[in-house]
Amino acid sequence: xxxxxxxxVAAVLLILLQVWVFNYIYLFRIATPxxxxxxxxxxxxxxxxxxxxxxxxxxxxVIDILSGVPGLHAAAFTAVAFVRNRLAQRFMEKDSELExxxxxxxxxxxxxxxxxxxxxxxxxxxxxxxxxxxQNISYLLMRMGASMLFTYxxxxxTNSLFGKRMKMSENE
Numbered sequence: 467x468x469x470x471x472x473x474x475v476a477a478v479l480l481i482l483l484q485v486w487v488f489n490y491i492y493l494f495r496i497a498t499p500x501x502x503x504x505x506x507x508x509x510x511x512x513x514x515x516x517x518x519x520x521x522x523x524x525x526x527x528v529i530d531i532l533s534g535v536p537g538l539h540a541a542a543f544t545a546v547a548f549v550r551n552r553l554a555q556r557f558m559e560k561d562s563e564l565e566x567x568x569x570x571x572x573x574x575x576x577x578x579x580x581x582x583x584x585x586x587x588x589x590x591x592x593x594x595x596x597x598x599x600x601q602n603i604s605y606l607l608m609r610m611g612a613s614m615l616f617t618y619x620x621x622x623x624t625n626s627l628f629g630k631r632m633k634m635s636e637n638e
Contacts, residue, residue, distance in 0.1 A: 473508055477525055480505055485532040497612035499620050502529065502543070503588050506550050507581065507625065511572065512564035515551060522547035542591040546584050553583050569625075581621050589614045 480502045488499045505525060509518065526540030533539070554568055557576025570577050593610040600606070 469510075473505070473521075476508055477505055477521075481525060481528055481532070484529055489533055493616055494612070496609050497616040499613065499617045500539075500588065500592070501617065501620055501624065502539075503546065503581075503584055503617065504621055504624050506547060506584060507569075507577075507621075508567050510565050510567055511551070511554055511558070513551075515548065518547040518550060519544055538592055538595050541595060542588050545591055546588045549587065550580075550584065554580055577625070578622070581625065582618055585614055585618045585621060589617065 484500065484502045488501055492498055502525060506518070506522065509521070522543040523540055526543035527537075529535075529539040529543075530537055554573060554576075557573040557580065558564075559574075564572075566572055568577050568580055573580060589610050593606060593613070597606045
């Protein structure tokens with residue numbers, strides 16, 4: 467129950483930060499960070515795909531509604547949630563603790579690769595759906611790459627600040 471409350475508080479905080487702060491950041495008029503991807507790193511590895519899909523769709527839909535965007539975040543975030551467990555399985559060992567969120571504790575250094583893969587998939591889908599045209603492909607690639615890099619750096623900082631605190635006690 468406490469874990470669900472922590473996720474809800476983090477989701478509300480990251481949604482509001484995304485809508486009110488990060489959506490208005492255009493580093494060099496190109497890069498926009500999408501930090502809400504980190505919500506998938508807060509859920510335990512044994513979370514069912516169905517639960518991941520519902521949560522990510524709801525978060526993405528709320529961001530879309532508050533941002534005035536027609537379903538882009540919901541589609542991209544739901545797709546990322548669909549592949550999260552499969553991507554994480556490659557880094558798990560037989561004795562990995564599945565009741566914990568993805569971290570260096572259970573995925574070792576694979577957690578950084580997982581973050582990168584989730585960021586790349588999310589941004590690729592988000593920007594391709596947003597542009598929906600290959601007329602200005604150089605601008606699309608430049609914007610996608612810069613946003614990926616900016617988001618990934620912010621995700622690494624967030625993970626280093628809050629990833630250590632995600633160690634759940636045994637009674638949760």
